[in-house]
Amino acid sequence: MNATALIAEDEPLLAQALRQALQAAWPELRVVATVGDGHSAVREALAHLPQAVFLDIRMPGLDGLGAAMELADRWPVDAAPLPQLVFVTAYDEYAVRAFEAQAIDYVRKPVQPERLRKTVARVQQALAARAAAEPAAPAGNGPLEQALAQWRRLIDAAGTGAPGLPASLKFIAASDAGGQTVHMVPVADVLYFEAADKYVRVLTATQEHLIRTPLKQLLPQLDAQQFWQVHRALVVRSDAIETVERDETGRLLLRLRGRPEKLAVSRLYAHLFKAM
Amino acid sequence: MTALPKLDWRQILRHYLQVVAFCFAIAAINTAIWPDKGYGRQLFYSLIIGSLVWGIIEFGRHLLLRPDDPGGWPQGWRRVGLTAAAIVIGFLVGSKLADMLLGSSGSNWGALLRTDRESRVGWLITVAAGIVGTYYFYSRGHRAALAARVNAAERDASEARLKLLESQLEPHMLFNTLANLRALISLDPERAIAMLDRLDNYLRATLAGARVLLHPLQAEFDRLGDYLALMAVRMGDRLRFTLELPPEARHFQVPPMLLQPLVENCIRHGLEPKVDGGDIRISARIEQRAGHDAGLLLEVLDSGIGLPAPAPAGFGEKGAADASAGGFGLTHVRERLATVYGPRARFSLSARPEGGTLAQIHIPLEKS
Numbered sequence: 001m002n003a004t005a006l007i008a009e010d011e012p013l014l015a016q017a018l019r020q021a022l023q024a025a026w027p028e029l030r031v032v033a034t035v036g037d038g039h040s041a042v043r044e045a046l047a048h049l050p051q052a053v054f055l056d057i058r059m060p061g062l063d064g065l066g067a068a069m070e071l072a073d074r075w076p077v078d079a080a081p082l083p084q085l086v087f088v089t090a091y092d093e094y095a096v097r098a099f100e101a102q103a104i105d106y107v108r109k110p111v112q113p114e115r116l117r118k119t120v121a122r123v124q125q126a127l128a129a130r131a132a133a134e135p136a137a138p139a140g141n142g143p144l145e146q147a148l149a150q151w152r153r154l155i156d157a158a159g160t161g162a163p164g165l166p167a168s169l170k171f172i173a174a175s176d177a178g179g180q181t182v183h184m185v186p187v188a189d190v191l192y193f194e195a196a197d198k199y200v201r202v203l204t205a206t207q208e209h210l211i212r213t214p215l216k217q218l219l220p221q222l223d224a225q226q227f228w229q230v231h232r233a234l235v236v237r238s239d240a241i242e243t244v245e246r247d248e249t250g251r252l253l254l255r256l257r258g259r260p261e262k263l264a265v266s267r268l269y270a271h272l273f274k275a276m
Numbered sequence: 277m278t279a280l281p282k283l284d285w286r287q288i289l290r291h292y293l294q295v296v297a298f299c300f301a302i303a304a305i306n307t308a309i310w311p312d313k314g315y316g317r318q319l320f321y322s323l324i325i326g327s328l329v330w331g332i333i334e335f336g337r338h339l340l341l342r343p344d345d346p347g348g349w350p351q352g353w354r355r356v357g358l359t360a361a362a363i364v365i366g367f368l369v370g371s372k373l374a375d376m377l378l379g380s381s382g383s384n385w386g387a388l389l390r391t392d393r394e395s396r397v398g399w400l401i402t403v404a405a406g407i408v409g410t411y412y413f414y415s416r417g418h419r420a421a422l423a424a425r426v427n428a429a430e431r432d433a434s435e436a437r438l439k440l441l442e443s444q445l446e447p448h449m450l451f452n453t454l455a456n457l458r459a460l461i462s463l464d465p466e467r468a469i470a471m472l473d474r475l476d477n478y479l480r481a482t483l484a485g486a487r488v489l490l491h492p493l494q495a496e497f498d499r500l501g502d503y504l505a506l507m508a509v510r511m512g513d514r515l516r517f518t519l520e521l522p523p524e525a526r527h528f529q530v531p532p533m534l535l536q537p538l539v540e541n542c543i544r545h546g547l548e549p550k551v552d553g554g555d556i557r558i559s560a561r562i563e564q565r566a567g568h569d570a571g572l573l574l575e576v577l578d579s580g581i582g583l584p585a586p587a588p589a590g591f592g593e594k595g596a597a598d599a600s601a602g603g604f605g606l607t608h609v610r611e612r613l614a615t616v617y618g619p620r621a622r623f624s625l626s627a628r629p630e631g632g633t634l635a636q637i638h639i640p641l642e643k644s
Contacts, residue, residue, distance in 0.1 A: 011452070012512035017459030036514075037551045060514075061551040090455075092448050110455035212584065 003127060004050040007034045008041035008067065009088060010059045014109055018054065018088065021111045025120045038062025042070050045083070049076070052084040052123050054107060057095055057158055064088070065159050065216075069232035072151055072268045081130060082147040084123045087158045098160035104153065145271070152268050159216065169221040172202050174209035185209055191240050191256050192263065193218060195233035205258035230254065231266040244273045288334060291413060292327075299326035302405050309397065317378070324374045329366030329406050333358060333413075347421030349414050363406035367399065440608065445482055446540075456510050471509050478502040485532035490616070493560055493572075494526040500539055500558055507543055514553025515543070525560045528572050530639070531612045537605030538576040538635045546580020546633060554579035554632065563638075572639045579632040583625070613637065 005022065009015035015034050022029055029052075033044040038059045045053055053071070055064035062070070064087055075082055088107040089095050099106045105119045133143060172185040189204040195215045202209040215235060219227075228238045240256045244265070247253055252265035252273055265273065303319035310318070336358050340350040349355055453475060460468035481499040485491075497519050504517045535558065547554045557577045564570045606625065613621040622638040 010514075011456065011510050013456045013459040013463065013509065016463060017455075020462070036512075039551070060549050060553075090448065091451050109452075110458045 002028045002030050003052065003124075004030050004032045004048065005052040005054060006041065006045050006048065006050045006083075007031055007054045008036070008038065008059060008064065009034070009054070009056040010036045012036065014056075014111075018107065018111050021113055021116050022054075022120070025113065025117045026124070029120075036060075038064065038067035038070075041067045042074065045071055046074060046076075049080040050083055051080075051127055052086065054086045054088055056088040057093055058090065065155055066232055068151065068155055068158075069266065069268060072148065073232075073266050077144055081143065082151065084126050085151055085154050086119060086123065087154060089158070094160050095158045098157035102153070102157055104157050106158075148268055148271070152271075155268070168223050169218075172209070172211060174202055174211045176209075183209055187222070190237060191259055192234065192236040193227075194235075194263075203259065228269070228272060230269045230272065231264060234263055234266075236263065283338065291334060292330065295326055295330040295409065296323065298405070298409055299323045302326065302401065306401065310394070320378065321371065321374045324377075325366050325370030325402055326405070326409075328370045328373075329362045329402070330409065332362035332365060333410055336362065347414070347418040349417050355410075355414070359406060359410045362410075363403055366406065367402040371398075439604075441482065445479070452510060453506050460509070467509070471506065474502045474505045478506060482533065488532055490529040491532045492526060493521060493528045493530055496530055496532065496535060497521045497558070497560075499533065500535060503536065503539065504556065511543075511547070511553060514550075515547060515556070516554070517556040517558070520557070520559035522561060525562055525572060528560075528562075528639075530572075530574075531616050534609065534612060534637070535574060535576055537608055541605050541635075542576060542578035542580060542633065546578040546582070550581050562641075570641045572641070574637040574639070576635040577628070577632065579628075579630075582632055583627045609637070613639070 003026070007015055007018055007022075009018060015036070019031055019034060022031065032048040032050050035041050035044050036059070038055075039062050041053070041055060041059075041064075042062070053068075055067055057064040059067070068085055068087075072082070086105060086107055087095065087099070088109060089099070090109050095106070096108065098104075105122050107116060107119055130143065169187050172187060172190065173182050174185055175182045185202060185204065185207075190202055191205060192203050193215060194201045194203070199210040199212060200215055200218065202211055215233065219229060219235060222235070226238060227235050229235050236254060236256060240258065241254055242257045243255045245253050245255075245262075252270050253262040254265055254273075255262055299322040300319065303315060303322040306318040306322065307313070307315045337349055337355075340354045340358060341348065342350065345351050350358065453471075457468060457471055457475070460471055478499060481495075481502070485499075501519055504515070504519075508515045508517065539556065539558065542556050547556070555578065557575070559575045559577075561573050562570070563573050610623055613623055617639055620640045623636070625633060625635045628634050
């Protein structure tokens with residue numbers, strides 16, 4: 001069977017150019033869908049279950065990172081292995097430096113054939129290794145965990161933001177609905193942050209506030225030991241976690257001390273809660 | 277009394293070496309006048325007096341310096357007084373010191389104040405040398421300060437120009453356009469040529485715009501057309517735009533690239549984050565309303581995601597604040613309007629109820 005791929009790139013000409021370059025570098029590859037935004041990327045990828053996804057980092061609606069995180073969670077791992085993930089990035093994104101520093105394969109715009117051939121070779125190799133391993137080790141969790149670890153590495157590198165932000169935030173300044181009062185919420189009181197549409201909900205044991213600063217911007221300013229990202233839209237205080245349970249679909253759910261609700265953990269971050 | 281300013285010891289040493297050289301010259305002159313005293317002795321006197329005079333002025337000027345004095349020298353009477361005091365003290369104390377060190381007989385304080393010809397000439401030489409030396413160092417310091425000020429002003433001006441250019445030739449826009457151009461060359465060479473021409477026009481106008489003060493509205497709209505055409509190649513059918521310029525407004529003079537930052541904001545903050553993109557409409561019209569001063573109304577309108585909800589006055593989400601990229605653009609538009617037209621020009625940016633933003637610029641007609 002020929003390998004299949006999805007391309008997500010919001011600039012139509014660049015998408016077309018990437019498609020052409022891929023065709024030249026990998027004639028057997030079949031591009032099953034070309035989309036221009038993150039939500040479409042998730043939808044089409046789940047519909048076609050390609051073996052490789054090329055995601056532009058900067059896209060409208062849902063960006064490439066968000067699309068990757070959502071895909072990781074919603075991918076039907078029993079039907080098909082997690083695809084090979086390749087990020088596409090413009091020359092000036094911080095991710096480029098992270099990719100270079102960690103020797104991670106990515107596609108840089110404009111696509112240069114020589115560089116793309118290397119990436120293609122790497123993806124082909126990975127797919128071949130997977131195909132060879134599959135019959136030998138049936139239904140083990142090893143390959144999935146390996147693939148998730150690989151995705152995590154890519155997503156972390158791609159999410160590298162501008163350096164120089166203050167490392168530890170002490171207060172969250174949240175204005176109330178009328179905009180007249182600003183509540184200074186000590187970060188030490190926050191149990192979790194949850195991204196919701198245009199806002200981020202800030203929850204303490206007793207209260208809830210809304211702020212407009214995206215989670216992506218907030219995260220680098222929080223102490224990584226104290227606050228764990230457990231989902232694309234969820235950052236929790238690690239020492240407030242009381243229980244972790246698995247529901248009937250295999251999803252992990254967290255309960256925090258002082259909060260009644262259960263919070264879903266992404267597959268990408270399930271490794272944090274492996275029993276010792 | 278301010279604290280003693282930080283002294284530049286290298287500079288002081290350099291000055292002193294020049295003073296020493298000067299003293300050698302004075303000693304030579306003195307030897308020519310009084311050959312019987314010998315060059316060595318003259319040099320000794322000259323060095324001691326010269327060092328004292330210089331030392332008092334060099335360190336004294338820092339003590340008398342006020343913050344607004346240019347070139348490291350006190351101005352007016354403070355400078356004259358310092359120089360005079362240094363010369364008097366330097367000559368009296370220096371001569372006495374040299375006499376003592378050389379064990380010279382017959383010299384007492386009274387002898388130094390003699391009024392015979394020899395000491396008059398000695399005084400004269402010291403005063404002349406002191407004034408020449410002081411003037412020399414003063415004018416050098418002054419010149420250096422002036423040059424530094426001119427340099428700083430030039431640097432400020434070119435920095436402002438550079439910042440404007442950087443905002444217009446934003447690397448992301450430029451490289452992205454090149455990436456698209458590269459794709460077009462193989463996909464559609466004819467469109468590639470058209471795009472290259474647009475880019476050429478845009479670059480030319482941007483570089484020239486940093487130099488001319490005003491250009492006709494027609495030229496402004498042409499450049500916006502180039503820019504939007506470039507963006508439309510990138511964004512495909514996610515960007516739709518119209519430019520409306522009535523004939524009577526064509527020759528109106530406006531600062532070059534005045535609307536550019538507004539259009540860039542429409543794209544960057546309004547349309548780019550929106551999955552379906554949207555429309556941009558740029559229009560101009562001459563307004564003649566009773567009771568209002570006639571003027572030119574420029575509008576930049578988009579159907580993008582609109583303005584973020586305003587933050588409560590005086591508060592930002594501290595520490596997590598995003599340095600808004602649009603900030604520089606809007607400030608720039610306001611500043612240019614104020615510079616060219618004064619307070620009568622108005623600028624407003626508002627959210628449209630149906631979504632998107634509306635930027636309006638009102639420029640009064642020149643008859644006032």
